[in-house]
Amino acid sequence: MVTPHQSRAVTALKIHCPVDEATFHLLSAGDIATIDPDCALARIIDIVRSDNPLGDFGLYKAVFELSAGREVFTPAADANPALGTAGEPIASPTAILTVYIPDDVPQAAVSTALDAILAAHPWEVPVIEVRKTELLLRR
Template sequence: MSIQMRAARKLRVHWPISAETFNRAAAGDLGALSGDQGVASLLQAVEQFQDLGDFGNYKHVFESTVGFEGFTCAQGATPTLGKVGERTISPTFVFTTYFDAQLSDDAVEGFMDQLAEIHPWELPVIELTGPVTIAAHRRAGELEGEAA
């Protein structure tokens, strides 16, 4: 077995979901996510960008969690959820994927712009890291480009 290292950047998007979707997903019903219109639009947008989640023979690889976001809207905000001056807690789907650190800035800006445009929040939470190292184990005899 050998270890192959590569430089990548991480993209993480926090996406609001309904309480029903949250409860179903937390109980292990992953079909709840594909049935949620917002999450479905996120996953559909991500699939358009072949560079996101590319691990050789595995495409569109992502990690996800469900949790909560908390915030208080200040004066001047036009919230999708909650009211100005009140603390709001929102059930949230957190989507994380990786892409090659050498991907052009134009390509990165293209998918960041599209995600921001379809995101339901006035101020979307979209995180983008600098280069990180991803290590993949390879078994003897595996072809280049295959994930273990």
Template sequence: MSVHLNSVRKLRVHWPISAETFSRIAAGNADAVQQDPGLAKLLKAVEQFPDLGDFGNYKHVFESGIGFEGFSCGEGATPTLGRVGEQTLSPTFVFTTYFDSALDDSVLERAMQELVAIHPWELPVIEVTGPLSVAGGLHRKTPSKAAS
């Protein structure tokens, strides 16, 4: 059996969540993701870009994890959480999806603009990495051939 590797890039968004949402997700309550207003907004924004998480017969594919972000705000910051000069820990939902490495940069730029616009942090943590290789699955659009 051979494994086909696809060239992809990864989009990862760190999104603050409440302690209640964190607890519900940690307890295995998947509905907590849709019930959290911020996470629902994140998922809706990402769904506007069909190339993100397109695995052929599976659409809007993503992975998630929960954890904590830690930071100290410096002078001049306007933090949503915490205070200047103090160490702060924030419960965090980490959203990860993949997209074809050949995706036009303008599509990625629009997605990034949308995510930054809706993110509650003054300086959101949004990562784009790649190219990477993933085994199988990722949908690669092929040009249609004219009938002869």
């Protein structure tokens, strides 16, 4: 007989944050300790690491995954892009930060952290994915 796995309900938060080429290369090498503390990515990481339920795995706190990517877009004529020119495609070096939020935590603390992330994000239209999922647990 197969016993079902135990899991816990979480919300996955996937944040696409633009970075400069130097930060992109540091990120690709796994060197986040030397990222400029004044860049948007560092501010968002500080928010995740602050006293809130983001990345709470019980025995481990402020757990997040960080990867490098390219965000490709074309600003519309009426956009005010932080990077690029209206009407011209661009590929922005991007950090992709994924963090899981337990569903059984006070939502006020989650909301405060999400508001801080939105305020720290430099894009006119931030790319932040929010989805419900489950994480497997050891028994």
